[in-house]
Amino acid sequence: MISFTGTCEWFTNHPLFQGWRDNTSSCFLWGSADPRCGKSVLAKSLVDHKIRRSEKQIICYFLFKDAHTEQKSAVNALCAILRQLFPQNEKLLHKSILGDFGRDPGWLTKSFSSLWDLLVKVASDPNAGELVCPRRSR
Numbered sequence: 001m002i003s004f005t006g007t008c009e010w011f012t013n014h015p016l017f018q019g020w021r022d023n024t025s026s027c028f029l030w031g032s033a034d035p036r037c038g039k040s041v042l043a044k045s046l047v048d049h050k051i052r053r054s055e056k057q058i059i060c061y062f063l064f065k066d067a068h069t070e071q072k073s074a075v076n077a078l079c080a081i082l083r084q085l086f087p088q089n090e091k092l093l094h095k096s097i098l099g100d101f102g103r104d105p106g107w108l109t110k111s112f113s114s115l116w117d118l119l120v121k122v123a124s125d126p127n128a129g130e131l132v133c134p135r136r137s138r
Contacts, residue, residue: 008045028133035066056129060084078115081133082122091127 011017011031020029033039060081065071086093097118109115123131 007049008042011042011046057132058085058088058129059132060088062133075110075112075115078112078119079109082115082119085122085131089127089129092122092125094125097122 012021017029020027031039031042062077062080064077070076122128
């Protein structure tokens with residue numbers, strides 16, 4: 001049996017992580033490092049063993065990869081996060097959000113600022129619960 005005791009404690013003991021973990025409102029925690037420094041291991045450990053899970057929690061992933069143009073795009077990352085988020089909580093896909101999609105087909109999936117605004121709008125919804133989006137890259 002694999003033991004995860006002590007895995008990633010350097011991260012979970014950091015005041016920024018603890019502040020994010022204990023925050024009662026929506027907020028982001030950004031962690032980055034050079035390639036091959038263990039970000040994927042850290043993300044998996046956090047999601048599987050360190051982050052308190054609840055029924056009101058949604059976890060979304062995007063895997064950045066330098067070798068693939070589409071996997072280097074922040075726009076594609078936000079699209080992927082939103083595509084994972086809505087099926088996990090359909091209450092978030094309400095009329096005002098659908099109105100954003102219906103304005104001009106295709107505009108939303110090309111605009112980082114529009115996608116970011118949409119993610120912030122969704123995260124601010126009282127039905128959203130806790131949204132966890134670990135950034136993983138390879």
